[in-house]
Structure formats: C-alpha cells, structure tokens
Amino acid sequence: MKAIEVARFGGPEVLQLREVPDPVPGDGEVVVEVEAADTLWLETQVRAGRSAYFPVTPPYRPGVGVAGTVGGRRVLARLGHAGGGYATRVAVAAADLVDVPGGVGPREAAAVLHDGVTTLALLDIVKIVAGDRVLVTAAAGGMGALLVQAAKAAGATVVAAARGAAKLGALRTLGADVVVDYSVADWTDAVWEATGGLDVVLDGAGGDYGRAAFDLVVEGGRFSAHGTPAGAFATADPSVARSRGVTATGIDEVQLPPERFRAYLARALDDVAAGRLAPLIGQAFPLARAADAHAAIESRTAVGKTVLTVT
DSSP states (O other): OEEEEESSSOSGGGEEEEEOOOOOOOTTEEEEEEEEEEOOHHHHHHHTTOOSSSOOOSSBOOOSEEEEEETTEEEEEEOOTTSOOSBSEEEEEGGGOEEOOTTOOHHHHHHHTTHHHHHHHHHHHHTOOTTOEEEEESTTBHHHHHHHHHHHHTTOEEEEEESSHHHHHHHHHTTOSEEEETTSTTHHHHHHHHHSSEEEEEESSOHHHHHHHHTTEEEEEEEEEOOOTTSSOOOOOHHHHHHHTOEEEOGGGGOOOHHHHHHHHHHHHHHHHHTSOOOOEEEEEEGGGHHHHHHHHHHTOOOBEEEEEOO
C-alpha cells in the first residue's frame, strides 16, 4: 500500500509518499480502506517540529483521521497525531469507528471529523442564543465556516473575520451578516460600528487578532480562544475578564474524552446529512500531493477545509 512518511522535521517537502507493507490488525482492530483523510493546521506545526502540545518524534506517519470503508460499511475514525491516516489503508480499533450516514460523502465526513466536533462542543460551552452578536475569527477556515453557520442557525447576528476577497466572498455565501477583512488596520472599528459591541467572540485565529477581539466583548459576554494560526492562543487577562463579567474559555474545554467525542461526531454527521451544516471544502489534494496540501494550509491562502483524497 501507499503511505506518507516523515523522516525528519521540516517544511512540507518532508511529506514523502512511500510503498509500505499493509497494516496487520491487532486484537479488536479492523483495517479501513481510506477514501479521504482529514488535515489540520496543527498537523503542519507537528510536522515542522513546532508543537509542544503533541510531541511526535520522526520517523512517523501523519494523519489524524480518515473516512473510508470496512467490508462495505462506511465509517469515520479519529487517529492520533502519528496515526498514519495519510495512507491507503489503516488499522483502527473497531470500537472507535463511527458510522457515516447516507448522503454524506467521504470528503464531507473527513471535513467534520475534528472541526464539526469542536464546533458543536463550543456552542454547548458558549451557549449562543438568538440575538447574540457573535464574531468568528479565522472564519474562512474549516471550523470557522462551520461556526458561522451554527451561530447563524442559533439566531445570532454573525460577524465573520478573515483575510482577502476570496475568503470574504465565501463567508457571504454562508450567511454571515457582516464580513470584515482583518488585514485592514481598523478592522475592529468596523466590527464595533456594525454591532456596538460583541456578546460572543469565537477566536480561531489567536495572536493579535484574538487579543483585539477580546476588547470588543461587552460586559457579561463570552470569549473562546481555541485557535493559533496567527500566534499563540489569545488568553484573556483574568482580572480584566472578571471586572467586565466576561466568561473566558480556552482550548482545554474542548479536549473531549472518547465517548463525548464520538457523540458529538455522530451529531455533526447527522447535521451534515440533514443539511444543517455544510463543510466548506475549498481544496482537495490526492494523497501523493500531501505536501501541497500542507503548503496551502500554512500559506493561509486556502479557503475553507483542505482534505486528502485517497480512492
């Protein structure tokens, strides 16, 4: 079979396609014939040797999750950060499989494997209600696009922040009430003028963008910092948050045990099947071009989710 391997930390070019032996399932495992593989921003940081959260030592096989089949059964499975999902086949614990409902293709299933779960978990944590003014940063990414849709469905007024005309155009089609380009110096002024302040910030960008967004949250609001593409997590100053009655949550709140993860995943797949969520898949690369997929993610030019197609 074919698989992507990483022999050393480095740029996207270290993702090399190899011919390797077929996996041999252990006790309680099955072999999934992979059709599509999830990709995450975090994987690019692991590959580059910049992730302290998920220490991985080369050589390893990347791939955090796959959609595929087992004996004709359509399934989805989450793997670790050296889980080997960038491959034509992978051995997975049978207990970890989640069935993919009819009407959901392998690309769509892979696209919500992590982003759909985190989206639904965040909505339960932050508790968006009708009338809330919500800002989503990194809104044109895989998870950001789902958050825009979910917040809009909850009855919120949604401001979607991203960079560049292509991303802003995509966000308009998803139903965002206001789109803001945060490459413009006064982007926070535009958010304030449109909303008069925010009840909720869902920060998938981090860095200076997240810190600036926190200043727009009104008294009693909610601030979730769960992304890092623009730098570190945008941690709210605890004393400032307390003085304004702002509830601040971080990435730890969406680190879910396996049972809860699978429950949210089943919900996300049902939402896709019912048309309540539609993954924004901006680009799909064949397995042999995994390096191009990582390069697109890291360049921040990719619109929406990037997935790998295998069969």
